[in-house]
């Protein structure tokens with residue numbers, strides 16, 4: 156599996172953690188897409204999921220909790236040659252970083268966002284996350300979570316995301332395929348990935364997911380928004396896996412001509428002597 | 439020769455246009471200009487005023503005494519008449535019920551009505567005022583062209599102007615009218631132009647008065663300069679975006695005021711921990727919380743010096759005037775790149791918005807040194823690349839991620855080893871912390887001492903920082919001209935790390951050491967005391983949201 160050299164450090168995840176399946180799928184997908192390590196940037200916030208950049212040999216940015224998306228977006232803007240991927244947790248993405256999610260779907264920069272959704276705060280030892288079920292008891296939600304869980308797929312759809320999918324760390328093969336599609340997709344692609352946390356989520360276990368998930372059939376029309384809304388709404392007894400919605404939309408850089416022409420912005424120099432003419436604004 | 443004109447009225451009465459034209463016409467006649475705005479935080483109504491001071495010698499500040507009031511409503515007269523000199527003039531529309539021998543009523547509204555557009559009344563007043571000062575009218579047309587752009591609008595304004603010009607005779611003497619070779623610029627524009635000249639390719643910010651006009655200027659140049667200006671969803675995003683762009687290898691900047699900076703604080707630490715260069719403009723307004731949004735204060739000094747958890751190097755440069763703002767902004771990018779640290783440019787509403795004249799800035803001397811190691815030793819196979827390599831200087835090599843096959847760049851907000859991987863070892867933690875702090879020691883060698891002016895034999899030494907430069911310079915000149923006590927002043931530009939040599943030397947000579955600051959607690963005095971043990975025994979502090987004037991400093995000096 157390490158043919159392209161994405162192997163790196165030993166991880167600090169618990170044995171049996173769903174993150175392993177996600178990391179494996181990510182490496183598979185990058186290999187299948189024949190990416191080289193220096194061409195890829197993996198960005199995380201803070202959390203167990205967010206440590207992904209530590210465990211893969213690519214460029215990496217382990218930023219602040221909740222703040223993975225803004226630096227990823229900016230890095231892509233200034234260097235469009237990079238394949239930019241965000242790997243981070245449900246708390247990171249939907250909680251602390253909720254505002255960035257909303258507005259970067261609107262911004263539609265060509266980056267890929269893999270959310271390791273274990274429905275819990277793993278790193279801080281098991282508090283409720285935005286996707287934790289109502290009534291789920293934790294150390295902090297001692298009387299059960301009182302909040303409605305957020306549906307990330309529906310949220311992304313109504314915000315206008317052009318690529319919305321769900322994967323599972325329990326189905327690495329499917330996840331690899333989804334990841335490949337998401338990375339190739341031109342625009343903001345979000346994949347919510349079911350990921351058991353064996354240490355702190357005793358409700359949403361491998362078994363719990365296994366009893367519920369199913370692969371979306373090949374006859375499903377993922378360009379149909381109504382169908383997508385229905386699919387995204389399914390949760391509970393049956394949980395669909397696969398691409399929920401996919402449609403081309405103009406991306407951020409399509410709206411800025413100068414970004415498309417010539418070299419990536421970061422490689423363009425500037426001769427200060429040539430812009431002295433700006434001072435005519437003040438004459 | 440030194441005159442001061444006030445234009446007063448409500449928001450929405452066209453004062454901005456009138457003042458822009460008057461300022462520029464005076465500038466194009468070769469005068470030095472110093473123009474300030476006093477705006478309320480509202481879009482309509484309220485009382486706003488603009489003061490345009492002009493003269494034949496360099497002006498460092500606004501001043502309080504007025505020669506002419508152009509009153510767009512009666513309130514403007516009531517509020518400012520106390521400052522009008524005996525030989526002054528109040529230009530106002532015919533039919534006011536004000537009784538004052540300095541009143542000059544002109545039918546500006548009637549003339550505007552006759553020409554057929556109520557909005558051009560200001561151009562009638564403009565004509566009258568230029569005539570009062572015996573200023574030639576040949577420059578007016580080109581200024582109208584620049585401001586209005588549309589030919590029909592220019593024409594009716596010219597008509598109104600000519601009418602106004604014909605209404606009165608000359609009253610004031612001016613000299614120094616000559617060919618104009620200057621630029622006229624405010625602090626925020628100077629920061630924006632400086633950043634562009636420094637090769638800034640990415641600016642992300644969230645709108646917040648009084649910092650927004652930095653973004654406005656850059657945004658207008660996006661295509662021409664090929665830089666991205668992005669309105670972020672909040673200040674947290676703004677700073678984290680700028681850090682991401684910096685990681686990717688672009689020169690990046692963000693800007694805000696104190697409230698937004700509060701939200702950026704974690705990002706500030708991130709830039710230092712990751713050792714990614716970043717320039718932040720913090721344009722102060724009175725706080726805490728929303729404070730006085732359109733007013734000025736120097737209340738954030740200790741905040742920006744101390745913001746964020748942990749110990750790490752940062753640089754804070756207080757901007758003194760628009761010219762200084764331009765050159766220091768360029769320097770800030772070089773310092774940020776050299777040391778891979780955040781550099782904060784500390785400005786304030788007064789400096790952000792006042793407009794003054796300078797010789798055109800010199801771009802020929804600008805060198806943008808990126809301190810990048812892409813072309814050096816990291817060719818494929820020659821050497822491994824470690825983004826946090828422990829070097830004698832503490833400064834590690836930097837490459838553009840993606841630019842060299844076989845090399846990747848990992849950066850981390852957690853404590854990390856030389857390769858950027860998370861560590862918890864106490865020994866390595868100390869090494870990495872020492873590495874970062876070593877850069878702070880080196881940085882001290884690059885720090886600029888405060889500027890001194892005034893009498894070499896001073897008995898009273900003022901210490902001040904940033905935009906207080908202008909008003910204090912005029913005040914000190916004035917005090918020394920009067921005879922009696924002798925005054926000197928030290929103005930800090932580089933303020934963190936605090937340069938110590940000058941203050942330590944000069945403080946020994948001074949009988950009285952006085953901090954002059956636009957805040958309530960004397961924040962510079964506190965930093966000086968902390969860093970040098972030197973105590974300012976007296977202080978002149980102001981925190982009503984309005985800038986110091988030279989007159990105010992002189993008045994307070996008498997009671998020291």
Ligand SMILES: Cc1ncc(C[n+]2csc(CCOP(=O)(O)OP(=O)(O)O)c2C)c(N)n1
Nearest residue numbers: 201202203204220244245246247276277278
């Ligand atoms: C500003 C800030 N607040 C809180 C924390 C503490 N914190 C670290 S990770 C985390 C939640 C992690 O949950 P999630 O994002 O779902 O990641 P997981 O560990 O489950 O993969 C929290 C609250 C932090 N590091 N920074």
Ligand code: SF4
Nearest residue numbers: 169172203277352353
């Ligand atoms: S705490 Fe949960 S999410 Fe974190 S490594 Fe362990 S199992 Fe995985």
Ligand SMILES: [Mg+2]
Nearest residue numbers: 244245275277
């Ligand atoms: Mg989680």
